[in-house]
Amino acid sequence: MLLALFATALGYCLIVEGKNQQNKAAHTGTEVSVPAPISVKKVASVITICIAYYALVAVVTFIPATIVFLFCLMWFMGERRWKLLIPLSIITPLILYVIFAIGLSVRLP
Amino acid sequence: MDIIQGMLPYFVDLKFIFFVFVGALAGLFVGAIPGLSVAMATALLVSITYTWNTHDAMATIMGVYVVGVFSGALSAILINIPGTPSTAASTLEGYPLTKKGLAGQALGCSFGSSLMGTVLGGLMGLIFAPVLGHYALSFGPPEMFMLALFGMTAVASLTGSSVSRGLLAAILGLLVGTVGLDYFLGVTRCTFGVAELYGGVPQIPLLLGLFGVSELYSLIFKKSIGAGTTTDAPDVKSQFEGFRAVFRYKKAMLISAVIGFIIGVIPGTGATIASFTSYGMARSVSKEPDKFGTGHYEGLVATDTANNASVPGSIVPALTLGIPGSGTTVLFISAFLMHGMQPGPSFFSNYLPESNAIFITVILVGVLASIVGIFMAKYMVKVVSLPTYILGPIIAIFCLLGAYICRNKVNDLFIMMVFSILAIFLKKYNYSLPAFLLGVILGPIIEPNFFRALAISNNDYSIFFTRPICIVLWLMCAATLLMPKLISRRTAKKGVESK
Numbered sequence: 320m321l322l323a324l325f326a327t328a329l330g331y332c333l334i335v336e337g338k339n340q341q342n343k344a345a346h347t348g349t350e351v352s353v354p355a356p357i358s359v360k361k362v363a364s365v366i367t368i369c370i371a372y373y374a375l376v377a378v379v380t381f382i383p384a385t386i387v388f389l390f391c392l393m394w395f396m397g398e399r400r401w402k403l404l405i406p407l408s409i410i411t412p413l414i415l416y417v418i419f420a421i422g423l424s425v426r427l428p
Numbered sequence: 429m430d431i432i433q434g435m436l437p438y439f440v441d442l443k444f445i446f447f448v449f450v451g452a453l454a455g456l457f458v459g460a461i462p463g464l465s466v467a468m469a470t471a472l473l474v475s476i477t478y479t480w481n482t483h484d485a486m487a488t489i490m491g492v493y494v495v496g497v498f499s500g501a502l503s504a505i506l507i508n509i510p511g512t513p514s515t516a517a518s519t520l521e522g523y524p525l526t527k528k529g530l531a532g533q534a535l536g537c538s539f540g541s542s543l544m545g546t547v548l549g550g551l552m553g554l555i556f557a558p559v560l561g562h563y564a565l566s567f568g569p570p571e572m573f574m575l576a577l578f579g580m581t582a583v584a585s586l587t588g589s590s591v592s593r594g595l596l597a598a599i600l601g602l603l604v605g606t607v608g609l610d611y612f613l614g615v616t617r618c619t620f621g622v623a624e625l626y627g628g629v630p631q632i633p634l635l636l637g638l639f640g641v642s643e644l645y646s647l648i649f650k651k652s653i654g655a656g657t658t659t660d661a662p663d664v665k666s667q668f669e670g671f672r673a674v675f676r677y678k679k680a681m682l683i684s685a686v687i688g689f690i691i692g693v694i695p696g697t698g699a700t701i702a703s704f705t706s707y708g709m710a711r712s713v714s715k716e717p718d719k720f721g722t723g724h725y726e727g728l729v730a731t732d733t734a735n736n737a738s739v740p741g742s743i744v745p746a747l748t749l750g751i752p753g754s755g756t757t758v759l760f761i762s763a764f765l766m767h768g769m770q771p772g773p774s775f776f777s778n779y780l781p782e783s784n785a786i787f788i789t790v791i792l793v794g795v796l797a798s799i800v801g802i803f804m805a806k807y808m809v810k811v812v813s814l815p816t817y818i819l820g821p822i823i824a825i826f827c828l829l830g831a832y833i834c835r836n837k838v839n840d841l842f843i844m845m846v847f848s849i850l851a852i853f854l855k856k857y858n859y860s861l862p863a864f865l866l867g868v869i870l871g872p873i874i875e876p877n878f879f880r881a882l883a884i885s886n887n888d889y890s891i892f893f894t895r896p897i898c899i900v901l902w903l904m905c906a907a908t909l910l911m912p913k914l915i916s917r918r919t920a921k922k923g924v925e926s927k
Contacts (some may be wrong), residue, residue: 325599327595329596329599330767333593333843336592358649362852366647366845366848370842370845372824373828376828376841388821389821393817396816397817398817407818411822419829425476425833428832428838
């Protein structure tokens with residue numbers, strides 16, 4: 320209840336702040352700064368790849384899921400050289416498995 | 429004398445030194461790469477070191493935390509892009525020095541200043557933290573409630589773009605902190621039937637979502653972080669020359685160490701403000717103020733000593749009062765909680781060896797990192813321009829490991845994703861992430877102490893306004909809320925006068 324009251328008051332403060340900024344901008348002839356747009360498509364794709372990876376890891380275990388994930392994400396981020404994509408996707412999860420599961424005795428999914 | 433006696437066992441414990449070294453080495457690379465945040469690395473280490481013994485875990489976490497600030501100067505000096513926000517001021521003198529062909533000397537000077545900053549700050553922490561801890565013992569539930577409230581208002585008002593936004597982020601954090609079992613009524617709140625949420629929102633997935641996976645979303649828009657810049661490997665000899673230059677500016681170094689430490693202690697301020705403040709101070713007391721901005725060692729000494737001295741400073745309120753001095757220290761508190769230690773007034777009476785070990789680690793990290801840094805600089809230069817298609821997937825995999833390791837539950841991975849999506853919106857609309865996180869962490873301190881205080885006073889709210897410490901804390905809350913407004917008004921006035 321207390322939190323809701325505070326949040327409402329602060330929300331009102333933000334509206335007032337925004338209006339003041341708009342008035343100021345109208346007086347000085349400058350534009351009100353708005354947040355820079357982000358590519359929703361790109362971010363949503365990465366979120367989907369990550370969620371798919373985290374779901375896959377529970378089914379097919381860490382190494383195979385990570386190989387597929389690394390390949391997909393690096394491809395999505397613009398890497399097209401097969402000579403780099405394939406070795407990196409395979410070697411990285413193996414190295415991580417050796418460090419964490421064998422070296423540090425950490426239980427991996 | 430007691431302090432020196434307490435320090436000796438740590439300096440001869442090879443296992444302890446090894447873990448400090450591992451943390452320092454990791455910190456050197458994490459800090460050097462712009463885009464990889466120290467907060468992310470700390471969050472990751474908190475989870476990886478979850479099952480380790482407390483000393484080893486703290487040694488490694490401290491290594492990354494301290495050296496992250498230390499090594500962020502590398503990319504600031506060489507390519508004019510600060511590795512961490514706290515090293516933004518290092519570009520003022522560091523990059524002009526690089527342009528003069530003195531990159532090696534600038535790096536040596538930065539490493540030397542960072543060494544002095546961590547050593548002097550660590551010593552001040554060893555001396556002053558127990559004193560503050562002693563006074564904090566007299567705090568009861570109303571004072572603890574007020575203290576948590578003060579910490580939240582300080583972080584909210586000083587880390588975000590506006591006070592209202594910061595406070596709203598903190599309230600949102602408090603709301604997330606209420607998820608789980610109610611301590612007083614025994615009912616569950618906002619768990620939606622998910623068993624994993626009965627004990628509250630798990631902190632590690634939350635931390636990694638906010639600071640780890642969310643970094644990945646910004647990395648996908650860049651090809652390489654240091655793209656378009658050329659970096660030459662600095663040689664060891666020129667770095668030693670710069671290292672020696674630090675001691676030509678002892679006055680600037682000492683003043684900056686004290687300023688850095690004091691600013692670090694104030695909740696919500698941190699290394700960035702410390703380095704800019706001491707740069708201004710060093711310029712005003714310098715014999716050669718005209719040289720500032722053109723590649724002057726004195727300015728670099730001031731910025732890099734101050735931001736490193738603020739690190740041990742920010743740990744002091746975290747340990748003694750349970751209130752973090754900076755955004756990253758919030759993670760530090762959660763590391764203690766993970767290891768079953770509750771930071772707060774009784775910390776020094778319960779965990780004196782551990783608390784001393786922390787400041788000793790700071791000193792040790794400073795010494796090790798400066799030596800390692802000088803010899804590793806040529807390799808760190810190469811890491812600075814690592815392509816994002818390698819960095820991004822590695823971050824995602826490490827976040828998976830971090831979130832999964834603590835409880836071995838796949839659901840935690842999805843909780844992490846939820847908070848990473850929330851972080852996109854918080855960042856986009858300039859809501860402070862540290863303030864949000866602090867709300868989540870301080871929720872379990874604020875709520876029980878609020879109800880305990882009311883139980884003591886038979887539901888009389890005046891208990892929060894009549895006790896002397898509470899009154900002081902109310903005044904401090906008001907001061908932190910008004911400070912940003914006063915500063916911006918003063919800056920605007922100065923701007924008009926100068927025109």
